[in-house]
Amino acid sequence: MSPTQVPIRRGPLKRAAAAAVMVVLAASAAGCSGKASGGSSSGGIKTGPGVTKDKITLAALTDLTGPYAVLGKSVTQAQKLYYDQLNNAGGVCGRKIDLVVRDHGYDVQKALAAYSELAPRSAAIPQVIGSPITMALRPRLENDHLLTLPQAWAHTLLGSKYVQVTGTTYDVDMVNAVAFLTKAKGIKSGDKIGHLRLEGDYGQSALAGVRYAAGKAGLTVVEQQVKATDADMTAQAGAFKKAGVKAILVSVSPKQAASLVGVSAAMGLNVPFAASNSAFAQQLLATPVGPIMQKNYYVVTAAAPFSADIKGLKKLAGEYQMAYKGQPLDSAVLSGYTTAAVVGEALKKACANKDLTRDGIVAAHRSTRSFDLGLGGAPEDFSQWTAPAGRASYITRPDKTALGGTVMVEQATESDLAKGYSAPSGG
Template identity: 25%
Template sequence: MFLKLNRCKAMVRLLLVNLILCCSVSAHADANDIVIGQSTALTGILAELGVAHSTGAKAYFDYVNSQGGVNGRKIRLITLDDAYDAKKSLANAKELIEKEKAVALFGMLGTPANTALLPVLEEANILSFAPVTGADVVRKPFNRRIFNIRAGYTTETEKIIDHLNVRGIKKIGVVVQNNAFGKEGLAGIEQAITKHQLKLTATVSINSDSSDLDKAVSAMEAADVQTIILITAGKPSSDFIQAFNKKVKGMQYFALSVLASQAGITALGKDGVGVIISQVLPFPYSATTTLVREYQKVMSKMGVKEYSYLGIEGFLDAKVLVEAIKRAGKDVNSDRIITALEGMGRTDFDGFIVNFSKNNHQGSDYAELTVVSKDGRFLR
């Protein structure tokens, strides 16, 4: 039964990937379209995150187009697969800018990709809207061409450290992925730790392919910590937790929002129960706000029954961008969208507040903690 369920979910993800790719390939219909470009992981270790985000965004753009578009023009989201490879993402971005004439880049996934993208934004004078990363590299120093919706890793890690401080937990271990994402996440942890006048008991690195898993587990076991914070994405997360649980029973794990995918939780199995994960978007599974109700309604119309945090993130990102495009007027370009975003101020998007200005391109600092239940669901 479990295998059949996994096969069904895999088939659904494959269909969604094919739908996104088909739309990207065939979406050259009208020169009057407003082209939005996205490079993300439709395959590879973070495929579920990329597919969910892109599907949520496309659902909203399609909904807007079905209502007549924006100022009489349709929005065309072109999504290219980079398999979470920064070099491929960079090549995709250049294709989207030079060949597809995108007026903005959207939902670019991952710290490595967004770091590599910085010089391109300058050269092409193009907007990067709602990058899917909490890294400071897209937040500091201030960059007029970058607008963030999701809270940064510093905000997420502060939420976790605040929780641990209240509980009186002092012996804290951190597992850091050996890439740009891991380094950025660790910087956030160190900042939050210093705020509470605490010190990390142990910091252990792990490769993205888990090739040094045994070494990482042994080092953390020797540190004798009370809790472990994972600054990891994809395979290393589940690999480490499962391997460490074989050595040490009853460990409490904390993870950032990049672990908030159903595939990640499914991969953990019984080892996922009790893992606490920070979130930067509203709980997408209960229709408690107008935004969540609209998200669920539009996704259901698309035939997507599995709601997700990355799905509602893509949906909200698209919703905010559409509002900026409306305010930009008929002659849409990056500079006009940037000006519209900076003039938006504090705006309520059906229960989710986004606040932009000329000096502030960080739209939200929303963060909360969720826990994985015995039946593999997220609970608030």
Template identity: 45%
Template sequence: MNRRHALRAAAVATSLAASLSLALTGCSTKGGDSAGSTDKSGFRTGPGITKDKINVGVLTDLSGPVAPLGKSALQAEQLYLKQVNAAGGVCGRSVELMVRDHGLDVQKAVSAYAEVEPQVAALGQLSGSAQTAALLDSIEKDKLQSFQIGASGTVLGNPHLRLMASTYDIDMVNGVGFLVKAAKLKKGDKVGHVYIEGEYGGNAAEGAKYAASKAGLTLVSQTVKPTDKDLTAQVTALRAAGVKAIVFSGVPAQTASLVGVAAATGLKVPVLASAPAYVPQLLATPAKPALEKMLYVASPWPALSVDDPSVKKLVVDYSQAYPKDPVNQAAQAGNAAGSLLVGTLKAACEAKDLSREGISKALRGLTAYSEGFHGPQNFSDPAKASSTKTYIAQPSAGVPGGLKQIQDATEDPELAGYLASNGH
């Protein structure tokens, strides 16, 4: 059993446990109404669809470890839908969000899902890899098309769950390829590998380990919990091992500790981080100089400072709508989620089928969708990521999103072998 399948098995086990918990507490959802009804004109509708509204759920982190990212993604999608509704909505209806905060807590996510599922046509945002894993069985039973913010490859292959752009493991394969060149790494070099326990970190680790093995690098691994804030112990171990670079998949508060402590103790080596590990607020911490010099971010999204009309429009619109909240890359994910949701609903409307089955079928018909994205995305196969390219950026104060782009969307030569080895 390869690591992806092992992680998938663990996700299924978590999901089954959560489903059992729901059943025992009498909170299980009812998927039998998902087929909807058909009016005299042959137009099908389903749960969450009224004469003037399309109700869509959002389950995200607004109070936990990645709340700055969750808030930004939510606000960007709300802004996108506000603009769509002002222009007439979709299928003569406004698209309305029912938002629930799970705080990156699995049981809260399960409870929130049970509450909103009967009332919505889709989940327009679902964040948190562990939370998503716990809901997989319910999502498939209820045939509730869900758009995940944050992309663990372990959940690929579920017909009613759709990831957007590249996954954490893909970004790590592509990112380590960049790191080898940036840090001038050679076969036999030791590279620190710090990752958060759970679906997110585990999936990123899968890609990092594959890329490191292909480059002949020796990984010195350290795991952290989502609630850990002081990474001094991990840095001390990596420094003692003599690592030449560090690969990191954690949350923003941990990034400041990792990079700041490394720099302060003389371990001034390049650090490659997964996208959820960075927010521009980190540049207001004492770690700012080290972050600007040492950190690189591997992301499915371009830096918000690039000279691209759609990116510039997003930055201007978001900054005007939320002047007190600094824009970050999660806003791109939220904007893309809104765009993909609307594109899917429009296609379903054209097919005269806004039932849950109709919405899922409409999504799978989008084989080269680009609005809200940076390059065509293929959503026809739930078992495959819609994109296999990764951007590399570096922290920089004074620019939108606090990142400057170092490398455009790139697919590392080793990625094809990785995808093949994992059945993708």
């Protein structure tokens, strides 16, 4: 019986009883829509928020107008490419994937507002750019049981069942970076090295690795911290030169890294730079600092360069260039495609388990012990979430003539320094 069929007679008690019946009936109808971590059944498959009979909605909270805009564009386009391919192959459980994108401009408040809009109708989040943004969202992600993949690698993001950090973390990369500098660039005990870092979780995570490795190698660290809105690195380069550093580690945005390299060269500070993966973008090679970066700037990352002789990478490069003609083919493309695929594989497993609720998607993801798309790097274990999924870093160098803008200097390696390292407790 629908609420309109309930006979309502005069008299306060009768009206109250009728109203109670209407509430019960309405609540029963609402119960069929499912809860955040539970769900209803469709064709024998349990479903939850973001999943209808013909569509699965995913959310991407990216940066298209802030300091990581160049990376955000590549990540988002690569994710769209993956989900277009998945949809062309039939989707998941007969449902098409709909990736809904919002630009937060690297602003925490805008990201929170975008999350409030998209989360209630999303099954998972394959992209959140920014460590501080992910940290601000984390309580809500955990409360909502939403599988989320940040485009951020601070070790402080570890420890949540619902947040999957792929590859290495910033601190591990910086430990491997110091090992590279001591092995290949003549940095020795007693030397000073600089570290330019962004404030917040990104920079603090990188700093943890720098301090550990420097202590083990007998090096003194000269630290400089900047805000995301800072553009001119002249003062920081001047501080490094005055201190007499022999190398500089870089954990800022691509534009800030370009400023550092440019003003350092102008000052005559000609030292090797070893950068976090977020401190380089292929687009920098077309700027005046491009030639300088090609000489002595190294990027430490869990991702293989597109120029590597890896069949899967070559295939992806061709597909991306076909879909986005004239667009840069940088490491963010690989990162975006990979994280989209992590969620895609979780959805496929959840479908096989007949459970497309949020908890079902998370459980399917956490059952993966060896994730490998054949794009370089070691297989990743997603069954645990308190340690990095990987500990081996590639050393790459910018090269304008190379596919993707970088070439491999060293194969992915977990240095001896990194083997003895564990992230500091408490972040």
